[in-house]
Amino acid sequence: MPTLHWVGKDKVVRHHHDVPFKVLKREYRFASAQPAANTSTGNKIIHGDNLEALKALLPEYEGRIQCIYIDPPYNTGNEGWVYNDNVNDPRLLKWLNKVVGKEGEDLSRHDKWLCMMYPRLKLLHRLLAEDGSMWVSIDGNEQASLRLLLDEIFGVNNLVSEIVWQKRVSPANDAKFFSSDHEYIFVYARNKNIFTLNRLERTENQLSNYKNPDGDPRGNWNSVTYTCNKTADERPNLYYGIKNPNTGDIIFPKKTAVWKYDEKKHMENETNNLLFWGMDGKNKAPRMKRFLEGMGNVVPRSIFQYSDFGHTQEARTELLGILENSAFSTTKPVKLISRILEIASNQDSIILDSFAGSGTTAHAVLKLNAQDGGKRKFILVEMMDYAETITAERVRRVMDGYGENPPPPAPLTEGEGSTTPIAGRGSKVVEGLGGGFEYFTLGEALFTENGQLNEAVGVEAILRYVAYSERIADFSCPLTQLRQTDSVLKTESVFPREKEGRCGELPPAKDATGCYYLGETHGVQVYFIYQPDRVTSLDVDLLAQLPVKPGKLVIYADQCLLGEDFMRRHGIIFKKIPRDITRF
Template sequence: MPTLEWIGKSKVINHHQDVPFRVLERKYSFDENGQHDEDNGSENMIIRGDNLEALKALLPRYEGRVKCIYIDPPYNTGNEGWVYNDNVNDPKIKKWLGEVVGKEGEDLTRHDKWLCMMYPRLKLLQKLLADDGAIFISIDDAEFFNLRSICNEVFGEQNFIATVIWRKNYAPKSTAKHFSEDHDYILVFGKNADMWTPHKMPRTEKQNKAYKNPDNDPRGLWRPNNLAARNYYSKGTYSITCPSGRVINGPPSGSYWRVSEEKFHELDKDGRIWWGKDGNNVPAPKIFLTEVSDGIVPQTLWSYEEVGHTQDAKKEIKSIFSGEMPFDTPKPYHLIERILQIASDSNSIILDSFAGSGTTAHAVLNMNKADGGHRKFILVEMMDYADSITAERVKRVIRGYGEGKNAVEGTGGSFSFYDLGEPLLVGDCLNEAVAPEKIREYIWFMETKQPYAPPSGGNPYYLGKHNSTGYYFYYEPQRVTVLDYAFLSTIMEKADGTVIYADRCSISEDKLAKMGVTFKKIPRDISRL
């Protein structure tokens, strides 16, 4: 498979492995009753901070669990005037490039910078995606080719699913220099395309109008299908005699009848062939409305009539923010709802790591209200407006917005707002500024891939049991801990095997093996998780 090369690639291709794990610090939670600071947070999350570090922080709990990812990264058009700077010259990105790519970064074009920014983020998104999940990425012509190329590398060319074309404008732009650009792309990849199955779209009234019943068939409405097809079929070249006596010597040149002669006569006998009112037409098999599936296969051309356009999105956000326009490039929430209809279930986790104005959360909350689902959203926004715009929009959607005839009822729901906290490790040492409970949670997630529920009572270093193995984190910030016989004597929890984290061990590996105990050294074996 051809691969794309750019300045700085060698520095970022494995950079996701070097990104430090940071803990997530919950700042507040919000629901229909307003903002509060109780200990129990919501499963919906909005995270403020660098999305590369936030994605790494999400791995312990969410690796392989996210059903649907939607991202709307910078299009890299060179437009400097947007709230979300769109040519990746934002100071945070420039600082990151200087640290990671080094002096080589001084010669980067804006395309090199964009690729350096996107590649490690896509690597982490791929890890978070479930085996039967899919990622949808909005983009335009400026970086479409580059995005497709690096997605082929990260997700595998065999996992490419489709390129959706969204017609985003309802009128041509008279100021366009050459062409009015009326569409964006949405690139779709699966974690494993063979395991991903899109949901079918509901049938529309317009689609059902094609079904009629001119012969009063008791089976109801139907539409004619073409008997001929271009796919080769060895039994599809026979002649047909119409009820009128007309003889059709065979299918049109270059095509074949879809069914064998024997099958054709079976269908005709069952009244499933339409010959026309005079019995002289080329026969057409009937497709009955009652026998078609409940929906239709998603198509790759999405019109603004179906999923909204950019002006819809701007009107919506102005309505939410009482006439203000705090974000210049929102997506219409109907567009995200279409993606969720196709790619999520009622209990799915949905991730958006370029959250912008929070459209993805808006779409999730709308769908949950409409069908009683329990979809969970995780939003990440690195810009300063993560709280004042992203989270604020979600608050207003939950509680309702607008006045009088323009009032929109709240969706209900909740979310917790997080900041990126301290790194778990500082150099080769555990960061003493991180609460031990956060480290315990991290170790448990990485060992078991399960949510951490602190056990009550008993050994204070006991993390819990998973798959018949007991886990212990023997750690004290102010002293060195030693796995010795004295510590083993404190273990009362029964398990087939035992894993113990400690600073040191005074028992030989042979003796540990006989007792079914595995020693893991702090912090060495934590950094390797």
């Protein structure tokens, strides 16, 4: 298989492992006052670089995202994007924090873009559900490189389609050569063998092809050819004369394209009023009526026409309607993304956009939920400061409603003759869709540079991380810390206080404070014995205090003072803090 090479590739292929795991710091929670029977909660907007944000999402979301849509910088040379990944390599450090320039001026422009994209795509791939798909918008600047990159990360067999989106209505007449009217959208499945997609509801445009000129009681129809591409020699039974009932003419098909049906079936079609001879009834060949009812939804086509999927001008108008004066210029139409979600998500899917810009993906999720009663959730990541003023603000307005209708005219007070309206608020032009989200920034790294737990993140963040890494599905904070006084500890432990040979010299923890039960996963109970300022030990005294049910145990602590044989007999797995905490 052909692969792509570029300056710095050797350094970035494993870079996603080196990215520090940071905890997400919740800044605020927004809940719209609009009643929202259908729309989801549990949405997230993250302000920060998506390399770190995606890593922070891994423990909770690995393998759970049904649909990823991203619209990264296209590397046009005009976007002013900056390479700022701290990869430890002198060639890449030279690029750090410098704006990526234009073709010709910046010979490493494509290398930089590939170095930026590779580790992010690796993390996105891990976040995708086994039956999920990723959709990536791109234009001609990086389309060819991106295809090879995605082939490498997803596997060439998982390419579902390369879509062409017709983004303009009218051509750019000032173009030097061609008016650039399209972009691409790559669609990759995590695993094409199990990936399925939804067919699309017909658009207004498509529905308008179905009419009922003859008032057929079966409803609207359009017509299809009555011939097929077989010859009279190949299908002699399909070559015969049929009579136009309006003109009396006997009509034969061409010998190179005979009728689609034999004479018996044709008679049935005639009896069932399925033949159409043109508006004046005098056509030289019939067509077959095809009724809209019972046709079902349509298969998505690989060309997304602006009439059905929106265009860039429409997208800008949409955004200005919500955020007047917004200077954000690379927004996508809501229609484009909601149609993608129609194809690639179900009503409970989690949808991720890690290059969120003006937040169109969240808008599309909310709109689609309102349309079909779904409970899709969105996660957006945006690194620029406008994550709050544009991304989150747009989502808030879409949830609350936007645009002010003028206030209703004031009632006239008798005898006054004045028509001055009473000061009041008008209603929203576009009604709110309801819902809410949590807004996060990137907090501290969970591990320090020398691999120790960073206590500054707080016990809760550490426990949450470990619980996710152990795949404990119903983990919830705040946790109950098991204390001597907790009644739960008074239950009989399954472990006798048997004396074990100690395998270390350090004293055991004096009490059970710092002992956290994280939950159960596949019949294994998981405990985390942790104190920020003291070494914790797994020993018989501690074990005897755990209210464990019979079954296997995973116990995290700083050290283990139990013998191997004892551990094996009681089905205990010891994991050392921090060494054995999984690094995502």
